[in-house]
Amino acid sequence: MNKSENIIRVKRVAERLGISVAAVWNKTNPKHRSYCPDFPKPFKVSTNITGWLESEITAYIEMLAATRTGAQS
Structure with a gap:
């Protein structure tokens, strides 16, 4: 992880x-029909705070864009 990584x-x-927000949580829940195993995994920052690495979310968006571009070719 980069030292300047944003959560x-x-x-x-x-x-x-x-x-x-509910759709984000649904993507992380294996029991939900909208579960996406490729979606970045959240982690606990503290007892009541959960976060994601910004770089992983950016990479996920780029993966979706690449899939879209590949499907149109």
Whole structure:
């Protein structure tokens, strides 16, 4: 992990992806129909705070864009 790595919270993840906060949590829940095994895994920052590495969210968005581009070719 880069020393200057940013940790972002669920609201910011949702904003970056253009989805709701609930949809973010659904993507992380293996029991939910919207579960996505490729979605970056959250981690506990403290007892009541969960975060994601910003670089992993960016990489996920880039992966989705690459899939889209590949499908159109």
